[in-house]
Amino acid sequence: MKKMMYISAVTEALAEEMERDESVFVIGEDVDIDGGVWNETAGLLERFGAKRVVGTPISEGAFTGLAAGAALTGLRPVVEFMYGDFIHVAMDQVANQIAKARLMFGGQAKMPVVIRLCACGAGTREGAQHSQFLESWFAHLPGFVVVAPSNAADGKGLMKSAIRSDLPVVFVESRQIYYDIQDVPEGEYTVPIGKAEILRPGEQVTLLSFGYACEKARQAAEMVKDKVDVEVIDLRTLKPLDTETIFKSVEKTGRLIVAHDSPAMCSIGAEVVRRVVAERFDYLDAPPVVVASKDVPIPFNDELEDYTVLSVQDIVDEIMKISVGII
Amino acid sequence: MKKSSVASPSAEYFYRWMLAIRHSEQKLKELYIDHKIKGALHLSIGQEAVPVGVCAALSDGDKVFSTHRSHGHYIAKTHDIEGIMAELLGRATGCSNGYGGSMHLYNYEKGFLGGNGIVGGGISLALGAAFSAFYQNNGQIGVTFFGDGAANQGILHETLNLASLLKVPFLAVCENNGVAATTPVEKSTSETDRTKLAKAYKISSLSADGSDVEAVYAAASKAVAHLRAGKGPFLLNLRTCRWEPHCGIIKDTRDQKMLDDWRTNHDPLNVIAGRYPELLSSELRAEIGREVDARIEAAVAEAMTAPAPELAEYKRNFGV
Known part of the structure; x- marks a missing residue:
């Protein structure tokens, strides 16, 4: 065990999975600038390079679609939304493409995408479009796995399981726990999907x-x-x-x-x-x-x-x- | 980087596969009218030169993302007439195992990663395939077909911008058929010249006559050479015309004289046959027609007796 902030525990999961599997990459707004706005990608660019830590324009539809197409062709993207609320901009890619590909193509297509909804939840005076906690409608869309960690250890363990899942996973994060310092298991540590x-x-x-x-x-x-x-x-x-x-x-x-x-x-x-x-x-x-x-x-x-x-x-x-x- | 070379196809090849698309779709229409095929059916008759010319310049590893009007793209890329017939008849032997239907054809082995029921839906996915090719340095290309309707979706603009920034091998092919569903392009689009769109995003582009399969192939070959050389994305603007209404057998509200002119003077089959009267003699064309029709008839007959997707397997695989 070591003491870590939640956000750093998830970054550690990303780094370990990127180390383990070359097909894993991170994509989203500002993820390649100074460790991302939440410090959620700290050190990844230096370690893995710009090809695997892809900063994008503010074009949620395009980068989510890119992630979907990359997943269909053998990569394992973690696509990051700076705030959960921003995913609404990309709902065609999320709801019509990522969620439906596996069934639509008769079970032949794999869609191993992690949709990371950063900074969900209210209580920090950011107003209506930066505060929503979004989970139920992704659970309502057939095709997704939905997880929502409450602590640093689960943040790490669930992120590792999400990246390894062949089904698309919506990873709903609570901003209020981002910088809490908690015990986190070192090295290989996964939390199984589907276990309370x-x-x-x-x-x-x-x-x-x-x-x-x-x-x-x-x-x-x-x-x-x-x-x-x-x-x-x-x-x-x-x-x-x-x-x-x-x-x-x-x-x-x-x-x-x-x-x-x-x-x-x-x-x-x-x-x-x-x-x-x-x-x-x-x-x-x-x-x-x-x-x-x-x-x-x-x-x-x-x-x-x-x-x-x-x-x-x-x-x-x-x-x-x-x-x-x-x- | 692996080089993949595609041999220049013969006039016979072009004629054969355009005819295969035309006759396959005519058969699909017949089956649709007979209620053997259910749901939506978006035909591309008249546009055959676009998919055949473009796909002839691609290799199997290149990944094509199509539209709701995907039969021609599917046949041109995969040559899998059996798979498409069985799919539209809802059979387990279909290319999407009977789960997809007309708008969700899929064939990974031959690089066809899906029809798409959402106008513009495949565009950003093709960018993802282009990114994969760049990431894995495998020399492949991500290709999207899109039409006049999709040209007005924000996702096209976002994707062209991001593709240009990433400089990945992304090919956007505009099937410029002058109409989006039933709305004419003049009514829906402020700038109808797609090459200007490409220019706005610093993307190279070419226009070609979408009724002339050799012109399409020549333009696509230039695009593919550019893409494989790592010079960034490319856009092809191909003027064409679909002869059938938007969907199934609904009323066509377009000017009938305009359609007659396209049918008479710009039929892709006549264009190439007229250019090579000796190579594509009437005897050879008749023979190709018999071969194509025999294959289509056999594919339909086989599909008619093929099993439906297994309910038990569906329940097991999808947890329902």
């Missing part, structure tokens, strides 16, 4: 989350620990969902809360609740809950943004409500 992790074992309420919202969930669980014993689970992979871990926890607790930084409408939370209601209804002792950011673009003003974004207190309130009768 129990962050805090508990007996009475299942609290599922992913990305930066896991930290809010963990804090909320700590705040109520004298009253109710909450199990906090980090989904890590949003598609395919680790229903085995989810069901096992709900079978034990009978109470389910899903907390995330994107709105509840058509969300991962809504999907988890759907599956639990459909398949573990008899185990439920209370209606399952999704606690999420408000269904609105993110406003700039401090008070308005804080009201809009999922807070620790929002989660605490839901834990208390769902625990009526057991506390």
Whole structure:
């Protein structure tokens, strides 16, 4: 183990995979200028050269399409969006080309693209077009794997697994954890796609989350620990969902809360609740809950943004409500 | 860098493959009217000289990205009449295993990386193939065909700019048929001269008569030499005309006199046959016609009895 910032742990994953496999390259805006705007590609240009660390014009459609065409012809691109919100500019390439190629061509085409959505999530006063946490509609588009790490070790391990995946992976990053210094395993370390992790074992309420919202969930669980014993689970992979871990926890607790930084409408939370209601209804002792950011673009003003974004207190309130009768 | 040489094709070759496209599409139309082929069917009859001339200048390793109107490109690049017939009939033996249909033909071995149902959808993917060729230094070329509609998609402009900056072997072929779906180019496009577009992005370009397969081949050969020499991207602007309506058998709103003129005076088959009356004698043309038709008929007959894609395999491979 060594202490590293989240962002550096992911850079280490990129470097190790680029070292291991010559077909891996990074492409995006400013990735070749001073280590990228987030320091997310620090040292890669010097080590691997401009052919494998490709800085582009602000042309999301073209560089995403380039990545798709490169993947179809044997390379393994990591295509970076400086902010998650910018992927909307490239939605034809993402939704019609990358997502559909494998099926459209009868299973013959490989599309090993990692779509890295940098700096997702609100709370930093950047306004509506630099703050969205984007995950559910990529889960809704058939063809993608979707992951969202909550910590530095998972950032490294999931990035390595994403690069090795022959399916396209949307890698959703939370800006709020970028510069947190945490323990990261050295050298070869992968986190399997499709496996959730129990962050805090508990007996009475299942609290599922992913990305930066896991930290809010963990804090909320700590705040109520004298009253109710909450199990906090980090989904890590949003598609395919680790229903085995989810069901096992709900079978034990009978109470389910899903907390995330994107709105509840058509969300991962809504999907988890759907599956639990459909398949573990008899185990439920209370209606399952999704606690999420408000269904609105993110406003700039401090008070308005804080009201809009999922807070620790929002989660605490839901834990208390769902625990009526057991506390 | 590996050099790949393509032998200069004969007049017979050009005639044969243009006829193969024409008759294949006529057969497809027949099957469509009979409801044997379902969904959308975008025919390219009249445009045969473009794919045959361009693809004759390419090698198997070069990667072609096509459009929604892809049958001609597919046949010219792959010569796989059996694969296309089976695909459009939804068979497991189709070139996309029956999963793709008319707009999603695919044949990696022969360098055909897909039709595309989105106008302009293949353009940036071809840049990716060009980038791969540069990255792997394998001497290949990434090629996109695009039409008048795609010329007004932002992705063309983004891609030309990025291709020029990266200086990769990217060939953009404009099938300038004067119409985008059903909207005439004059109504949709402020600058109709595509070579000016290339110039704006410092990309070399050539225009050629898209009804003259030899002119297309000559222009494409120059482009390919430029690309293989590592001199950066290239754009070909080929004026042509599609004789059929945009899709299937919908009403054609274009000027019928204009279409008649193209059919009478610019038929790619007549252009080459007229140029070589001895080489392409009426006897030889009749013989080629019989051979081509026999192959098409056999391909259709085989496809009709070929198995459908297996449901169990579909479920297994796609987790559904």
